Amino acid sequence: MANKLDEICATKRDEVAARKLSYPSGRRPDWADPSPVRGFEAALRTKAEGGFALIAEIKKASPSKGLIRADFDPAAHAAAYQAGGAACLSVLTDAPYFQGHEDYLIAARAACALPVIRKDFMVDPWQCAEARAMGADAILIIVAALEDVAMVEIEAAAREHDLDVLVEVHDEAEMERALTRLQSKLIGVNNRNLKTFEVDLATTERLAGMVPEDVLLVCESGISSHADCVRMAQSGVRTFLVGESLMRQADVAAATHLLLNGA
Numbered sequence: 001m002a003n004k005l006d007e008i009c010a011t012k013r014d015e016v017a018a019r020k021l022s023y024p025s026g027r028r029p030d031w032a033d034p035s036p037v038r039g040f041e042a043a044l045r046t047k048a049e050g051g052f053a054l055i056a057e058i059k060k061a062s063p064s065k066g067l068i069r070a071d072f073d074p075a076a077h078a079a080a081y082q083a084g085g086a087a088c089l090s091v092l093t094d095a096p097y098f099q100g101h102e103d104y105l106i107a108a109r110a111a112c113a114l115p116v117i118r119k120d121f122m123v124d125p126w127q128c129a130e131a132r133a134m135g136a137d138a139i140l141i142i143v144a145a146l147e148d149v150a151m152v153e154i155e156a157a158a159r160e161h162d163l164d165v166l167v168e169v170h171d172e173a174e175m176e177r178a179l180t181r182l183q184s185k186l187i188g189v190n191n192r193n194l195k196t197f198e199v200d201l202a203t204t205e206r207l208a209g210m211v212p213e214d215v216l217l218v219c220e221s222g223i224s225s226h227a228d229c230v231r232m233a234q235s236g237v238r239t240f241l242v243g244e245s246l247m248r249q250a251d252v253a254a255a256t257h258l259l260l261n262g263a
């Protein structure tokens, strides 16, 4: 296997093939009909106008850090993130590598009024139908994981299901592909290299200048303090995706407020 991202995507393809056979429509039989979409990108844009906008991530474990939160309670974390001032939630649904689950997204979304992105490895347009059926308001496209044709098809499927799309890049070539091949105006720079797990906030600083004015730029991974947000703001970034540093806190609501406001 070439690298961890390739390995994760290969596992995901097998998983999706099996799921498609057991519920072809994308709706698992035990899922209730989801409530209408909550505007994910709109919520971020509104918050970013008056300060920092946060996508707060519900993340139990990760390939790079192992178990992050032993007393994991997605509904309680969702309510705490909302109380602390988050604009949106991100919920990891990948089980093999992140100990995630679709039920965590369903529980988190039911416990708050925030829009939710399904954080998973999208390798097939069918996963968009599945994401909406479980209640997601947005999906992630990782440019490093997909050929151009595949990411265009997944974005089109997301639009068909009224899902917003966060397009994730890590270097200049991926940013160029995102800007020229895809239509979404929501682009995240992941400071984590998903092939090596190295994290460097300078990645966002390097790529921020490539982003046109109508694109909302999201700084992802490795943010652990208000000072980090202030540093990124010097490059024009006001929107952040944060997981581990908040998930490790005893008082998640207070930590979220502190991250956003500095006091």
Ligand SMILES: O=C(O)c1ccccc1NCC(=O)[C@H](O)[C@H](O)COP(=O)(O)O
Pocket: 004, 057, 059, 062, 063, 064, 065, 190, 192, 194, 197, 220, 221, 222, 223, 241, 242, 243, 244, 245
């Ligand atoms: O987090 C990992 O170890 C990881 C490994 C391989 C692929 C993706 C991975 N993480 C996904 C993310 O990008 C982060 O969960 C997200 O940006 C939040 O990052 P952090 O605040 O550093 O938890």
